[in-house]
Amino acid sequence: MxxxxxxxxxxxxxxxxxxxxxxxxxxxxxxxxxxxxxxxxxxxxxxxxxxxxxxxxxxxxxxxxxxxxxxxxxxxxxxxxxxxxxxxxxxxxxxxxxxxxxxxxxxxxxxxxxxxxxxxxxxxxxxxxxxxxxxxxxxxxxxxxxxxxxxxxxxxxxxxxxxxxxxxxxxxxxxxVIASIPKRQIVNGITDAFTHVLEQYITYPAGAHLQDRIAEGILQTLVETAPKIIKDTTDYEAASNFMWCCTMALNGLIQKGVPTDWATHGIGHELTAAYEIDHARTLAIIGPNLYRFKLEQKKEKLAQYGERVWGITSGNTIEKAEQAIEKTVEFFHDMEISTQLSDYTKDYKGFAQLIKSRFEERGWGALGERKDITPSDVEKIIEMSY
Amino acid sequence: MxxxxxxxxxxxxxxxxxxxxxxxxxxxxxxxxxxxxxxxxxxxxxxxxxxxxxxxxxxxxxxxxxxxxxxxxxxxxxxxxxxxxxxxxxxxxxxxxxxxxxxxxxxxxxxxxxxxxxxxxxxxxxxxxxxxxxxxxxxxxxxxxxxxxxxxxxxxxxxxxxxxxxxxxxxxxxxxVIASIPKRQIVNGITDAFTHVLEQYITYPAGAHLQDRIAEGILQTLVETAPKIIKDTTDYEAASNFMWCCTMALNGLIQKGVPTDWATHGIGHELTAAYEIDHARTLAIIGPNLYRFKLEQKKEKLAQYGERVWGITSGNTIEKAEQAIEKTVEFFHDMEISTQLSDYTKDYKGFAQLIKSRFEERGWGALGERKDITPSDVEKIIEMSY
CATH class of the missing domain: 3.40.50.1970 (Rossmann fold)
Known part of the structure; x- marks a missing residue:
C-alpha cells in the first residue's frame, strides 16, 4: 500500500x-x-x-x-x-x-x-x-x-x-430526483461512475487489498443496479444504490494508497472538445481500447476484476484479462452505449494524428499510472477506437 | 436504503x-x-x-x-x-x-x-x-x-x-508500529474490527447493496490478512491492510443507510466490567451466541455473509446462516481466541441472571437492530456462552 x-x-x-x-x-x-x-x-x-x-x-x-x-x-x-x-x-x-x-x-x-x-x-x-x-x-x-x-x-x-x-x-x-432523469443521462451516469472506479483500480497490484475490495464492491453494485434503474427510474432501492455508488466512485477513498491511471479521461476529454460527445460515452470509446493496448501491464488487475466482478473462472491471466475487457464492452452495449467513435461522427479521419500532435505541442509527455503512455500511444489507442 | x-x-x-x-x-x-x-x-x-x-x-x-x-x-x-x-x-x-x-x-x-x-x-x-x-x-x-x-x-x-x-x-x-505489538493484542484487534463490521452488517436486508459490499470487503480482507500478520508482524503489506481495515470498520461509513445491532458490545462490556476480560474477547464470546439466538431474524444477512465472505454454497438459507456462524467461531479459534466464558473465569455461575437484573434495573429495555432483545434474552445469550 x-x-x-x-x-x-x-x-x-x-x-x-x-x-x-x-x-x-x-x-x-x-x-x-x-x-x-x-x-x-x-x-x-x-x-x-x-x-x-x-x-x-x-x-x-x-x-x-x-x-x-x-x-x-x-x-x-x-x-x-x-x-x-x-x-x-x-x-x-x-x-x-x-x-x-x-x-x-x-x-x-x-x-x-x-x-x-x-x-x-x-x-x-x-x-x-x-x-x-x-x-x-x-x-x-x-x-x-x-x-x-x-x-x-x-x-x-x-x-x-x-x-x-x-x-x-x-x-x-x-x-x-432520479425518477425524472432521461434514460440517456442515467446510462451516462452509470458509465461515468463505472469508469471512475476502473481508472483507480485497473493499474497494477499495489498490495492495497481493502481498496481493491471496495472498488470491486462499487463495480458489482453498479452492474447489479444498472438494469433495474434503467428499467424503472422510480425504483427507490435501485436509485439510492446508483446514487451512492456514483458518489463513492470518486470521493477520494478508493484512490488512496494505490496508483491511478486517468488516461481514459485525458484522451476522452479531447473527444468531447472536438465532437461534443457526451463525456461518459468518450470513456466507453477509449477505456476498453486503452486496456487492450496496455494488456500486458494491466493483466493482473484486469484478471482480478474479471474474476471478482464478472465471475470469470476459465483461462490464464491474459485470457481472463481479455474476457474482462469484453465483459466491460458488453456491459456498455447492453446500456446502448456505443464504444466506437465512428458511431458518433463520420468526421474522424486524421483525429488520432491531430490529438497526438496536440499532446506533443502541450508537452504533456505521458499518461497513465506509469506515466508511459506517449502521444504516439494515444494515437494508436484512438485509431483502435475508430 | x-x-x-x-x-x-x-x-x-x-x-x-x-x-x-x-x-x-x-x-x-x-x-x-x-x-x-x-x-x-x-x-x-x-x-x-x-x-x-x-x-x-x-x-x-x-x-x-x-x-x-x-x-x-x-x-x-x-x-x-x-x-x-x-x-x-x-x-x-x-x-x-x-x-x-x-x-x-x-x-x-x-x-x-x-x-x-x-x-x-x-x-x-x-x-x-x-x-x-x-x-x-x-x-x-x-x-x-x-x-x-x-x-x-x-x-x-x-x-x-x-x-x-x-x-x-x-x-x-x-x-x-505493528511490528512491535504482542500477538495477543494483534488478534484482539482483528477480532474487534471484525465484530465492528458484523454489528453493522448482520441485521436484516435494507437494500443498501453498496454498504453490504464494503462491509464484506473489510471482512474478506481481515480474513485474508489475519494469518499473514499473526505469522509476521513486520509484513508491511499485511500490516497496512490490517490497520486500514480497523479504521474503515468503524469510521461511520458502513453504518450509513442500514440498521445496526451493537447488542454484542452492549453485553460484552458487562463481561469486561465484571471479569476484566479483554474487550475483543468478550465480543468473540457473545457474538456467535447472539447470532444463534437470533438466527431466524438474522438468517438472510448471515447466509449472505456465509456465501460472500466464506464461500458457502450448500444448504438453504438457515443452513448457510448456521455454517456462517460456525465459520466465524473457527476464525476466532484459529487465532486462539476462546469463545466460551468458562475459559476466562470459573466464577461465572449466576452471572447471566445478574446481568439480566442489572439491565432491568437500568431500564434499558431492549437491544439490537429491532430493539427486541430483552433482559431475559440477554440472560439466555450469556448462558449459551458459558
Missing part, C-alpha cells in the same frame, strides 16, 4: 425528502446565489423545493450553465457574485453545474487578473467561497470531492482544477 | 515514516498535552519519534492511561489540562488512550459541575478541545470516529459518549 493522506469534510445528507434541509445548512445571514443548468429543475419540481426551503434566505439565481461548463458562461456568473456581494453559492444540478460552481467558488476569492490562470497554471484552491450542492444527476462524484473540469470554447481546452478549498460544505442527495 | 447523514472531517496521514508529520498538524503556538498508556511507546521508539517531531512545540505529557480507560485516572489528566492551560491534546496509543483523550477533549470545555454527567446523562459534545492521534494499536477505529467508551471503577459502569466535536483533527497511521 502506498502512503496517503485523506480528508473529506463534505457533509452528505442522503435520502427521501432531504432537500428542505438546505435551509439549516446555509447561514441565515448569507446572500445566496443559486446556480443551475438548462432549467430541467423547473419542470421536475426541484427548483420549487429549493426555493421554498430557502424562503427565509436572500437568494439570487443564475441559470444556463451548460454540460461541460463553459468558462465564458461562468464569467457572467462571476460578475453577479461580485456586483451583488454574494457570500454563499448553491449548486442545484449535476456534475457540470457543481463543477462550474467550484470554479466560481475559487474565482470569487482569486486575486489574479485572469481567472483562467487557475486552470491554465494549475493554481490550487486552498480557500474558496463556501458552497453547497443539491445533486440532481448522479454521475461525476463532484458532490463529494474537490475537483472540477472547465471548458474554454475559445482555446478548445478542457482543463481540471482542485484543492482542499473546493469540497462542498454539504451535498443533499435525494434519490427521488 | 435508510436516510442518513455522513460527515467525517478527520485527516488521515497513512504510511511509512509519517509520524514526524504531527509537527505540521499542530499549531506552533499550541500548548500540547501528550497522552499515552503504560509506556510501551518508550520501548518501541514511538515516544522518541513524537517528542523529536515536536521539538519546537511546548509539550507536557501524561502517561498511565489504562486499557478500558478509567474515569478517575482521566480526572488527574483533566487537572493538568486546566492548571497548565493546555490548548491541544495528542493521544499516542491505541483505542483506550484515544477514547480517554476524547473524554478529556469534551471535559476540558464542559461547564457542568460533574464531568461524569457527560456519560451518565448522554451529553453530546458539539465542540471539544482540539486533538490529534498517533495510532499505535489498530483495533477500535477510534482514530477516525467521534465516539469513546469510559469505565468508572466506583460505579462499575462502562458508558459511551460522542458528538461531532470529538473527531480527531488528524490521525497518523504508520503500519510499521
Amino acid at each position: 502506498l502512503n496517503f493522506e485523506y480528508k473529506n469534510p463534505t457533509k452528505i445528507i442522503f435520502g427521501k425528502g432531504q432537500i428542505e434541509k438546505v435551509a439549516s445548512e446555509i447561514p441565515t445571514d448569507a446572500k445566496v446565489l443559486m446556480l443551475y443548468g438548462g432549467g430541467s429543475i423547473k419542470k421536475n419540481g426541484i427548483y420549487n423545493q429549493v426555493i421554498n426551503a430557502l424562503s427565509k434566505h436572500e437568494v439570487l439565481e443564475f441559470g444556463g450553465i451548460e454540460a461541460n461548463p463553459k468558462y465564458h458562461t461562468l464569467l457572467k456568473a462571476l460578475e453577479v457574485i461580485k456586483s451583488e456581494n454574494i457570500t454563499f453559492l448553491l449548486a442545484v444540478g449535476g456534475g457540470s453545474v457543481i463543477d462550474g460552481t467550484k470554479f466560481l467558488s475559487s474565482a470569487a476569492l482569486y486575486e489574479g487578473a485572469n481567472p483562467w490562470d487557475i486552470l491554465k497554471k494549475s493554481i490550487r484552491t486552498e480557500v474558496g467561497m463556501p458552497f453547497g450542492t443539491v445533486l440532481t444527476l448522479p454521475a461525476t462524484g463532484s458532490e463529494m470531492n474537490s475537483g472540477a473540469v472547465i471548458s474554454n470554447e475559445e482555446t478548445k481546452e478542457k482543463l481540471g482544477m482542485g484543492g482542499p478549498g473546493l469540497f462542498p460544505q454539504f451535498s443533499v442527495l435525494d434519490p427521488q | 435508510l436516510n442518513f447523514e455522513y460527515k467525517n472531517p478527520t485527516k488521515i496521514i497513512f504510511g511509512k515514516g509519517q509520524i514526524e508529520k504531527v509537527a505540521s498538524e499542530i499549531p506552533t503556538d499550541a500548548k500540547v498535552l501528550m497522552l499515552y498508556g503504560g509506556g510501551s511507546i518508550k520501548k518501541n521508539g514511538i515516544y522518541n519519534q513524537v517528542i523529536n517531531a515536536l521539538s519546537k512545540h511546548e509539550v507536557l505529557e501524561f502517561g498511565g492511561i489504562e486499557a478500558n480507560p478509567k474515569y478517575h485516572t482521566l480526572l488527574k489528566a483533566l487537572e493538568v489540562i486546566k492548571s497548565e492551560n493546555i490548548t491541544f491534546l495528542l493521544a499516542v496509543g491505541g483505542g483506550s488512550v484515544i477514547d480517554g483523550t476524547k473524554f478529556l477533549s469534551s471535559a476540558a470545555l464542559y461547564e457542568g459541575a460533574n464531568p461524569w454527567d457527560i456519560l451518565k446523562k448522554s451529553i453530546r459534545t458539539e465542540v471539544g478541545m482540539p486533538f490529534g492521534t498517533v495510532l499505535t494499536l489498530p483495533a477500535t477505529g477510534s482514530e477516525m470516529n467521534s465516539g469513546a467508551v469510559i469505565s468508572n471503577e466506583e460505579t462499575k459502569e462502562k458508558l459511551g459518549m460522542g458528538g461531532p466535536g470529538l473527531f480527531p483533527q488528524f490521525s497518523v497511521l504508520d503500519p510499521q
Whole structure:
C-alpha cells in the first residue's frame, strides 16, 4: 500500500425528502446565489423545493450553465457574485453545474487578473467561497470531492482544477430526483461512475487489498443496479444504490494508497472538445481500447476484476484479462452505449494524428499510472477506437 | 436504503515514516498535552519519534492511561489540562488512550459541575478541545470516529459518549508500529474490527447493496490478512491492510443507510466490567451466541455473509446462516481466541441472571437492530456462552 493522506469534510445528507434541509445548512445571514443548468429543475419540481426551503434566505439565481461548463458562461456568473456581494453559492444540478460552481467558488476569492490562470497554471484552491450542492444527476462524484473540469470554447481546452478549498460544505442527495432523469443521462451516469472506479483500480497490484475490495464492491453494485434503474427510474432501492455508488466512485477513498491511471479521461476529454460527445460515452470509446493496448501491464488487475466482478473462472491471466475487457464492452452495449467513435461522427479521419500532435505541442509527455503512455500511444489507442 | 447523514472531517496521514508529520498538524503556538498508556511507546521508539517531531512545540505529557480507560485516572489528566492551560491534546496509543483523550477533549470545555454527567446523562459534545492521534494499536477505529467508551471503577459502569466535536483533527497511521505489538493484542484487534463490521452488517436486508459490499470487503480482507500478520508482524503489506481495515470498520461509513445491532458490545462490556476480560474477547464470546439466538431474524444477512465472505454454497438459507456462524467461531479459534466464558473465569455461575437484573434495573429495555432483545434474552445469550 502506498502512503496517503485523506480528508473529506463534505457533509452528505442522503435520502427521501432531504432537500428542505438546505435551509439549516446555509447561514441565515448569507446572500445566496443559486446556480443551475438548462432549467430541467423547473419542470421536475426541484427548483420549487429549493426555493421554498430557502424562503427565509436572500437568494439570487443564475441559470444556463451548460454540460461541460463553459468558462465564458461562468464569467457572467462571476460578475453577479461580485456586483451583488454574494457570500454563499448553491449548486442545484449535476456534475457540470457543481463543477462550474467550484470554479466560481475559487474565482470569487482569486486575486489574479485572469481567472483562467487557475486552470491554465494549475493554481490550487486552498480557500474558496463556501458552497453547497443539491445533486440532481448522479454521475461525476463532484458532490463529494474537490475537483472540477472547465471548458474554454475559445482555446478548445478542457482543463481540471482542485484543492482542499473546493469540497462542498454539504451535498443533499435525494434519490427521488432520479425518477425524472432521461434514460440517456442515467446510462451516462452509470458509465461515468463505472469508469471512475476502473481508472483507480485497473493499474497494477499495489498490495492495497481493502481498496481493491471496495472498488470491486462499487463495480458489482453498479452492474447489479444498472438494469433495474434503467428499467424503472422510480425504483427507490435501485436509485439510492446508483446514487451512492456514483458518489463513492470518486470521493477520494478508493484512490488512496494505490496508483491511478486517468488516461481514459485525458484522451476522452479531447473527444468531447472536438465532437461534443457526451463525456461518459468518450470513456466507453477509449477505456476498453486503452486496456487492450496496455494488456500486458494491466493483466493482473484486469484478471482480478474479471474474476471478482464478472465471475470469470476459465483461462490464464491474459485470457481472463481479455474476457474482462469484453465483459466491460458488453456491459456498455447492453446500456446502448456505443464504444466506437465512428458511431458518433463520420468526421474522424486524421483525429488520432491531430490529438497526438496536440499532446506533443502541450508537452504533456505521458499518461497513465506509469506515466508511459506517449502521444504516439494515444494515437494508436484512438485509431483502435475508430 | 435508510436516510442518513455522513460527515467525517478527520485527516488521515497513512504510511511509512509519517509520524514526524504531527509537527505540521499542530499549531506552533499550541500548548500540547501528550497522552499515552503504560509506556510501551518508550520501548518501541514511538515516544522518541513524537517528542523529536515536536521539538519546537511546548509539550507536557501524561502517561498511565489504562486499557478500558478509567474515569478517575482521566480526572488527574483533566487537572493538568486546566492548571497548565493546555490548548491541544495528542493521544499516542491505541483505542483506550484515544477514547480517554476524547473524554478529556469534551471535559476540558464542559461547564457542568460533574464531568461524569457527560456519560451518565448522554451529553453530546458539539465542540471539544482540539486533538490529534498517533495510532499505535489498530483495533477500535477510534482514530477516525467521534465516539469513546469510559469505565468508572466506583460505579462499575462502562458508558459511551460522542458528538461531532470529538473527531480527531488528524490521525497518523504508520503500519510499521505493528511490528512491535504482542500477538495477543494483534488478534484482539482483528477480532474487534471484525465484530465492528458484523454489528453493522448482520441485521436484516435494507437494500443498501453498496454498504453490504464494503462491509464484506473489510471482512474478506481481515480474513485474508489475519494469518499473514499473526505469522509476521513486520509484513508491511499485511500490516497496512490490517490497520486500514480497523479504521474503515468503524469510521461511520458502513453504518450509513442500514440498521445496526451493537447488542454484542452492549453485553460484552458487562463481561469486561465484571471479569476484566479483554474487550475483543468478550465480543468473540457473545457474538456467535447472539447470532444463534437470533438466527431466524438474522438468517438472510448471515447466509449472505456465509456465501460472500466464506464461500458457502450448500444448504438453504438457515443452513448457510448456521455454517456462517460456525465459520466465524473457527476464525476466532484459529487465532486462539476462546469463545466460551468458562475459559476466562470459573466464577461465572449466576452471572447471566445478574446481568439480566442489572439491565432491568437500568431500564434499558431492549437491544439490537429491532430493539427486541430483552433482559431475559440477554440472560439466555450469556448462558449459551458459558
